Amino acid sequence: MFADAGVRGWLHVAELHRPTACVTVDPDEPVPVGSVYKLPLMAAFCRLAETGGLDPRQQVTLGPDDRMPGSTGLSILRDPITVSLRDLVVLMMSVSDNTAANAVLRHVGPAAVDALCQELGLPHTHILGGVATTFERMVSETGTESLSAAMKRLTDNDATVPAGVYNPLSKASSTPSDMARLLRAIWTDDAASAESCAWMRETMGRQAWSHRLAGGFPYDDVTVSGKTGTFGTMRHEAGVVELPDGAVYTAVVFTQAARADSRLPRADAVIGTAARAAVEELRGNEGT
Numbered sequence: 001m002f003a004d005a006g007v008r009g010w011l012h013v014a015e016l017h018r019p020t021a022c023v024t025v026d027p028d029e030p031v032p033v034g035s036v037y038k039l040p041l042m043a044a045f046c047r048l049a050e051t052g053g054l055d056p057r058q059q060v061t062l063g064p065d066d067r068m069p070g071s072t073g074l075s076i077l078r079d080p081i082t083v084s085l086r087d088l089v090v091l092m093m094s095v096s097d098n099t100a101a102n103a104v105l106r107h108v109g110p111a112a113v114d115a116l117c118q119e120l121g122l123p124h125t126h127i128l129g130g131v132a133t134t135f136e137r138m139v140s141e142t143g144t145e146s147l148s149a150a151m152k153r154l155t156d157n158d159a160t161v162p163a164g165v166y167n168p169l170s171k172a173s174s175t176p177s178d179m180a181r182l183l184r185a186i187w188t189d190d191a192a193s194a195e196s197c198a199w200m201r202e203t204m205g206r207q208a209w210s211h212r213l214a215g216g217f218p219y220d221d222v223t224v225s226g227k228t229g230t231f232g233t234m235r236h237e238a239g240v241v242e243l244p245d246g247a248v249y250t251a252v253v254f255t256q257a258a259r260a261d262s263r264l265p266r267a268d269a270v271i272g273t274a275a276r277a278a279v280e281e282l283r284g285n286e287g288t
Contacts (some may be wrong), residue, residue, distance in 0.1 A: 001277065005270035007235075007255040012176035013278035016240070016248035017189055019180070021285070023278035024118045025067070027177040030124045030133075031254050034098045034229030036238050037127040037172035039141075040182060042089055043120075044113040046196035049086075055109055056086035062103060068131055069147055073097025079112040093227060096205040098131045105130045120185050125174040134171050134231070141165045154232040158262045165232065168255070173252055176252040179238040183250040187240055201225060204239070212266075213237040213251060216272025226251075235264075237271050241279060249282065251275040 001010035002025075010029060012021035045248040049056040063080040072095040074081060083091075083100075085107055092101035105113075109125060117125045128134075135147050141164045142150040155157050164170065185191035186200050204225035212235070226239020238252040253271040257264050 001270050001274050005255075005266040006258045006264070007270060009260075009270070009274060010176050010254040011278065012180040012250070012252045012282060013182055013282065014184075014250050015282060016184060016250055017082065019184060019241070019250075020181075021282055023281050024176070026182075028124070028175050029254070030173045030175050032168050032171040032234060033179075033254070034164055034172070034231035034234060035098075035131070036100070036132055036174065036179065036227055036229035036236050038092050038101050039179065039204075039227045040113050040122070040125055040127060040201055041101065041108060041115055041130070041140065041176075042093055043182065043186065043191045044116040045085070045089055045108050046192040046200060047116060048108055050193055050196060054085065055113070056084065056089075058085050058107075059083070060088065060103055062099060063064075066099060066103065068098040069103045069135065070096070070098035070131075071268070074099040074259055086094055086123050086195060090203055093203045095208050096228060100128060102132055104127055105132075113273070114192075118149055118184060120191065122174070122178040122182060123220075125178045125182075127172045128170075130172060137170050138165060141170075145218070145265060155260045155262050159260075161232070161260075163232045166234070174253060176238075178251040179252045183240055183252070185248070187207050187248065197233060201240075205262055211268045212271040213241070213270060214273055215241045215269055216274075216276035233260050235267050235271065241275070247283070249279050 012027040013026040023269040041233045048054045061082040088100040091097040138150045142153050145148045213226045216271045221244040223242040229236040234256045241249045257267045
């Protein structure tokens with residue numbers, strides 16, 4: 001499926017309550033994850049809110065100088081806006097708002113996210129400075145003078161992209177197995193309190209995008225909750241699929257396309273179709 005879609009794929013799909021029952025493709029190889037980093041950031045935010053490390057209702061005012069490049073949410077607004085930290089988390093998860101995520105990370109701090117990842121056993125997950133650091137390094141590594149020029153180079157099929165651009169050591173990065181472990185912790189109330197985990201599950205269920213993981217499960221009685229991530233030729237999603245018979249699966253699919261076009265519908269669609277094939281394989285092997 002990955003080859004037919006023109007992508008390199010990494011995959012980890014597992015039964016929620018029996019994680020050794022899984023289908024994997026290179027699940028422990030770190031790759032840049034784009035906005036998937038917002039998933040551990042959300043979990044770290046919840047833990048800090050529970051311990052009093054921050055007030056989730058704190059009002060934050062973001063002006064034009066606080067805007068991060070992005071195509072959704074606060075990133076496309078021009079005027080100052082005031083919103084709570086908790087609602088900024090909802091924006092960064094539901095519409096992948098980069099400005100909201102950058103503000104949340106400033107209050108949470110990378111160290112708190114690293115501590116969460118260590119405690120939950122996510123050794124290959126590192127968010128560094130989030131989207132701000134990723135954009136800064138992208139400009140430097142492409143040898144361009146602006147982010148728009150860097151993005152243009154990454155989407156030019158005739159341009160040679162420096163190898164460092166996709167080096168996971170210099171970007172927010174993770175592995176499919178790490179993200180599957182984090183999803184399982186959120187769905188089993190191990191990532192934070194039961195109340196916080198329920199809120200995280202609800203928030204992930206509000207994601208606006210259905211063209212990747214959810215596209216493989218186009219049924220009203222199937223619930224798909226997830227977080228997408230896009231970075232250059234890389235398209236990802238980490239999520240949970242809940243079937244009407246009560247079966248639940250963590251599903252993490254990372255891809256890197258051979259072509260640099262900004263629109264590759266088959267590369268998006270294979271995330272859902274590959275996850276569905278893995279779920280069907282696991283369901284076919286139940287009891288064996």
